[in-house]
Amino acid sequence: MSRQCLFLGSNWKMNKTVSEAVTYISELLDLLSRGPDLGSTRVFVIPPFTAIQAVKALAGGKIWVGAQNMHWAESGAYTGEISPPMLQELGVDLVELGHAERRQHFNETDTAVNLKVISALHYNLRPLICVGESQEDKEYVVEKETVGRQLRISLRDVPPGRSGNIIIAYEPFWAIGHDRMTADVDHIRMMSQHIRAVLEDLFGNAGGSIPVIYGGDVNGSNALRILIDGGVDGLFVGRAAWEAPAFASLIQACIEVARNSA
Ligand code: PGA
Numbered sequence: 001m002s003r004q005c006l007f008l009g010s011n012w013k014m015n016k017t018v019s020e021a022v023t024y025i026s027e028l029l030d031l032l033s034r035g036p037d038l039g040s041t042r043v044f045v046i047p048p049f050t051a052i053q054a055v056k057a058l059a060g061g062k063i064w065v066g067a068q069n070m071h072w073a074e075s076g077a078y079t080g081e082i083s084p085p086m087l088q089e090l091g092v093d094l095v096e097l098g099h100a101e102r103r104q105h106f107n108e109t110d111t112a113v114n115l116k117v118i119s120a121l122h123y124n125l126r127p128l129i130c131v132g133e134s135q136e137d138k139e140y141v142v143e144k145e146t147v148g149r150q151l152r153i154s155l156r157d158v159p160p161g162r163s164g165n166i167i168i169a170y171e172p173f174w175a176i177g178h179d180r181m182t183a184d185v186d187h188i189r190m191m192s193q194h195i196r197a198v199l200e201d202l203f204g205n206a207g208g209s210i211p212v213i214y215g216g217d218v219n220g221s222n223a224l225r226i227l228i229d230g231g232v233d234g235l236f237v238g239r240a241a242w243e244a245p246a247f248a249s250l251i252q253a254c255i256e257v258a259r260n261s262a
Pocket of ligand 1: 011171175176177178215216217218236237238239240
């Protein structure tokens with residue numbers, strides 16, 4: 001398990017008001033300051049748009065702060081959408097694109113994700129691109145095809161020199177959320193290897209250094225196993241990180257494991 005940087009992040013989804021976000025970040029920063037040095041660990045949170053500014057101000061560069069989505073256009077008649085320059089002005093460190101819930105509830109397609117990826121890179125925003133197969137894909141054993149297709153479409157026309165700014169989150173749809181199954185670590189390893197192979201095919205050697213992180217029911221009891229044996233560069237946590245003490249202990253446990261196996 002040797003990796004350049006360990007990514008540990010949480011998508012808050014449609015949770016936390018500004019004041020709840022401020023309380024959470026203050027507590028998280030306090031807990032992290034009492035634990036081991038973050039070193040090359042990159043901790044990030046992805047609040048709702050409304051809380052980005054307050055969280056970013058508090059985070060003071062110690063924690064990356066992302067956005068959960070964006071439109072690809074610079075501006076225009078797109079009621080309810082947020083543009084790349086708006087995020088740029090907030091100084092976000094990354095923008096999450098193509099999350100399973102965006103695909104499921106808002107009909108987000110791979111071609112839309114591709115437009116967003118190209119636009120994000122154009123505006124120097126770091127895209128965190130989510131891919132993952134459905135339960136049906138898994139049953140019919142076409143998960144590699146599905147994820148390969150998602151990657152090839154989402155990454156079309158990405159200039160080779162810009163791939164260094166991308167992060168991929170592998171999140172099988174069937175593992176996301178409270179009523180789902182937990183992915184076993186062999187499946188995660190198989191898929192992370194496949195993702196790296198597709199990225200290398202697309203971008204050559206540079207593709208091999210694109211970070212691949214895992215999300216989908218990551219929690220205190222499976223995080224270390226996934227990190228050790230899942231072949232990933234980090235973890236992308238939902239529910240299990242929505243209380244600061246739980247996220248802080250998960251981060252600290254992961255840092256210990258990463259150090260001991262470096
Ligand atoms: P979960 O969500 O950890 O609550 O399953 C993961 C995600 O949607 O990224």
